[in-house]
Structure formats: structure tokens, C-alpha cells
Amino acid sequence: MTELVGYLDPATASIVFQAVVGGFLGALLAIKMYWRQVRAFFVGLLGHRRGVKDDGE
Amino acid sequence: MFRRGDRLYRQINTVYRENYDLFISSGLHQQLVESRLLIPHREVDVEPAIPELAYRTIEPERVEFISYPYEWSFSQFKDAALMTLDIQHRALDAGMSLKDCSAYNVQFHRGRPIFIDTLSFEKYREGEPWVAYRQFCRHFLAPLALMSSTDVRMSQLLWSNIDGIPLDLTSKLLPWRSRLQFSLLLHIHLHARTEAKYADGRQAANLKGRRVTKLAVQGLLDSLRSAVRKLQWQPAGTQWGDYYSDTNYSETAADAKAELIGQFLDEIRPASVWDLGANTGRYSRIAAQRDLFTVSLDLDPAAVEKNYRLCREKNETNVLPLVMDLTDPSPGLGWHNRERDSFVQRCTADAIMALALIHHLAISNNLPFHRIASSLAEICRWLIIEFVPKSDSQVQRLLAAREDIFDGYTRENFEAAFGEHFELVRSEPIAQSQRVLYLMRGDKS
Numbered sequence: 001m002t003e004l005v006g007y008l009d010p011a012t013a014s015i016v017f018q019a020v021v022g023g024f025l026g027a028l029l030a031i032k033m034y035w036r037q038v039r040a041f042f043v044g045l046l047g048h049r050r051g052v053k054d055d056g057e
Numbered sequence: 058m059f060r061r062g063d064r065l066y067r068q069i070n071t072v073y074r075e076n077y078d079l080f081i082s083s084g085l086h087q088q089l090v091e092s093r094l095l096i097p098h099r100e101v102d103v104e105p106a107i108p109e110l111a112y113r114t115i116e117p118e119r120v121e122f123i124s125y126p127y128e129w130s131f132s133q134f135k136d137a138a139l140m141t142l143d144i145q146h147r148a149l150d151a152g153m154s155l156k157d158c159s160a161y162n163v164q165f166h167r168g169r170p171i172f173i174d175t176l177s178f179e180k181y182r183e184g185e186p187w188v189a190y191r192q193f194c195r196h197f198l199a200p201l202a203l204m205s206s207t208d209v210r211m212s213q214l215l216w217s218n219i220d221g222i223p224l225d226l227t228s229k230l231l232p233w234r235s236r237l238q239f240s241l242l243l244h245i246h247l248h249a250r251t252e253a254k255y256a257d258g259r260q261a262a263n264l265k266g267r268r269v270t271k272l273a274v275q276g277l278l279d280s281l282r283s284a285v286r287k288l289q290w291q292p293a294g295t296q297w298g299d300y301y302s303d304t305n306y307s308e309t310a311a312d313a314k315a316e317l318i319g320q321f322l323d324e325i326r327p328a329s330v331w332d333l334g335a336n337t338g339r340y341s342r343i344a345a346q347r348d349l350f351t352v353s354l355d356l357d358p359a360a361v362e363k364n365y366r367l368c369r370e371k372n373e374t375n376v377l378p379l380v381m382d383l384t385d386p387s388p389g390l391g392w393h394n395r396e397r398d399s400f401v402q403r404c405t406a407d408a409i410m411a412l413a414l415i416h417h418l419a420i421s422n423n424l425p426f427h428r429i430a431s432s433l434a435e436i437c438r439w440l441i442i443e444f445v446p447k448s449d450s451q452v453q454r455l456l457a458a459r460e461d462i463f464d465g466y467t468r469e470n471f472e473a474a475f476g477e478h479f480e481l482v483r484s485e486p487i488a489q490s491q492r493v494l495y496l497m498r499g500d501k502s
Contacts, residue, residue, distance in 0.1 A: 010191075010252040010255065011191055012255065013251050013252045013254065013255035014190060014191035014194075014248065014251070014252065015186045015188070015190075015267075016251065016255070016267070017247070017248055017251040017252075018186045018187065018190050018269055018273075018277065019186060019267040019268075019269050020251075021243060021247075021277070022186070022269045022270070022273030022274065022276060022277055023270075023273050024276075025273065025276030025277050025279070025280045026270060026272035026273035026274075026275065026276035026277075027272075027276070028276055028279075028280070029272065029275055029276035029279045029280075030272060030276075032279070
């Protein structure tokens, strides 16, 4: 939807608000999920390395 | 929705056809039903209420008792909120979205919150804002924030605000420190300020080209989820929360009472039970154990909260705890006072338990025996009621604070008044106390 009729009431105000904060919150979520993936990657890495070490003994 | 006989149906109109078909074909419906998040239904071949508009007719599974958000304890409300957000999250994954987030779309069924509005799902179009956001804030976030930070009784504001608590009111009532919590600052305070800015209807907003991406909606959801999760309320310290440890009821007396209640229930085998003034549901569980659906009502939000937490812990499916003041129960609300039924209108109890209650009604609230008896007779067939004499320590405590004008409060008068509306089937004294437990049968068939 690219155009909304502009007779204003609080319900439409909510949509304007959502448009404004949504972008920011979306970015926050993206960062949160990115960090989760990074963490998961490192946890996986450590697990793998521990496994390799055991084999070597 | 319409009735045929005593069965309840819902007509799906052709205008909703595309959404309903997508709801089924995307697998979202099945997923939600299997996870017990949505009330199941079956498609039926029944003549619809308005055939010219109808696409299909469905029959949803019935919920044992319809309850309303202003009757929920804090955790019931919180669970309902989190469940709604979870459903919206899953809907987005399936290409759909909830078009409304009313708290009235949630009921408690077999001990858990469940979504009952099968037709609330619409196709999600990338770029469109989530239209239900405002309603979620008013129906869920606002009441929960108020119950948590201001007073647990704030949910009563829902009596006079049928579409959720307005954000400007919430913003005014919340303590200042709520602004320090980022998600509340955003979804309540700043949200309220934005609404106020546009309230007079003269500001033209340029909404052209404002897109809300899917990621933005997901970000919004995630933020709301974290806001709700952080809200806490502990039920210690309200008046009745510590009731059982404060009485001089011996364990023997309590056990004897429980034993008698069990016997009475086994004798009458009711279809359902209402426990009035149930406190934390100790005696409700006796009925529940016998696989009887029991509504467990109490005036004190702390007691109901403890009851619900216990039920949740034990996966109790037969007990529904709710907050209710019997001297001022939920009224009929909305258009024509019929959008939300009053407590009395929803009274479908087969058996009522009124344990340790009569003295509160007759003495604290000055209700004559015959009024209590006639009202109870209107709403149940069987009555298990405990008479608490003046000599009992609980009654003495009540009389300590008021003038004793209750000469009529005697066992004889009690039996006479109730005898006019009920047949007194059994009466048994409770061991190690001066109380008497009665089993009564009403005329209402």
C-alpha cells in the first residue's frame, strides 16, 4: 500500500508511529539475530576443536 | 456467529474466502491447531444464517466457560499476551497476519489460553503495516504494564474501556520509572504522544510511500514480546493471599471437610462445578480430581494468581481460576449491554460450592439469607454450602470490627431461608469445628 487517505484518527496515528519505529526495531532485531549466529558459530567451532584434540590424544 | 438449537456455528462470508482458503492451504491452520494454540473446528453442512453472503459454515469446538480479560489474573493475562504474539509470529512465517489482537479473541480452554477467532487471519502483503499493533498495545500491553507497575486491580479499567485501555490514560497512570524501560517508553508513552498529536483530525499525515517491511514488523513483535516478558507481579501480601495459614482451622477439620465434599460430589455427579470464594482453589481441586470442570472464583487477585500458577505447574486441565467479586460481579458490557455477557448471564453451573462464604456475604456485606438463597437458586441445581456459626473464630474476627446487628444470623434461620428455595438433602457437621456442611437440591431443573 503506497497511499492512505489522510483523514486522521488515532488508529492511523498508530500506523505512522509504526512506520517510524518499525525500521529501527527491525534493525535491532537484525543485529540481535546476527549476533546469535556469530555466537552459535563460535560455540560450534569450539566444540569441533575440542573433538579434534581428543582424537589426537 | 449463529445458533441452531444449542449448537454454535460460524458463517464464513465470501468476502473472506481468499483468506480462509490461504489459511488452510498454507498449513498455518493445522500447525496452530496441533500446537493447541487455536480452537479446532469442523466444516459443516448447515444452512447458514445469511445464505447470500455465505461461503462456508464451520462449527468450532466449544470452550467450557467464556471468561473475559477483566476476570483474569496477572499470569493468565500475560500468558494470553505471549500466546497472541507467538501466533502472529507463526502467521508471518506462513505469509499471513492477524488483523486484530483483541484480548477477547483469547479464551481459557483445558487450563491453557487458546485463540478462538479462526477468521482473524489475513494474507500478509509485504510493505503493509501491522494493523493490529495498536489493539495489542491497548488490550494487552497497557493492562499488563498497569497491573505490574501501578496496581494489579488496574485490569478493572477494562470494564469501562471495551476496546482496551487508551494509551494516553495508561501513560498518565504508569509511574515515571516506566519511561526508563525502553520498550514501555516506546509502545506506551511515545505511542500515546503520537496519537495525541493526530487526535484533532486536522493534521494531514503524509502516508504516501510509507512502507513497513516484514523485518520491521518482526522487530516490532520481538520488542513487544520482550516488553511483556519483563512485566512481573508477585502475589504476596494482599488481604486473602495468606488466608489458609491464618485461620485456626486444624488440619483435621480441613481434611474432614474435604472428605465430605468428595462424598457429596460423588453422590450428585454434577456436569460442572463452580467454587465461589475459592481462594487458592484447594477445594476446587477435589472436584477437578473427579474429572469435573470447575470454575474457581475469588475476589482476591493474589489468591487467583496463586491458583493459576499451581494449575499451570501441575498441568491441571479441569480448573479455571478467575477473579470475581460476588457482591459486584462482571456486568454486561458494550452495545445494548450484550456484547459481553454479565456474570449471571454466563451462569451455567450444575453445582455450586459456597464454602466458608456465607458469613462474608451475610455479615460483611449485610445480605439477608433469603436474598442469598434466592440468587443461588436461580443459577444452580445443586448447592454444597458451609454454614459458619457466630462462635467460629472467623466470624468473631468479622464482628470485632462492626456492631453486632446480626441477631438473625443463626443456623435455624439459615436452614429456613434456604429451605424455601432448596431441598436440604444432607447436613454434616465438620469435625473439630462448629461448622456444618450442607448438600442442597434446587427446584430449577
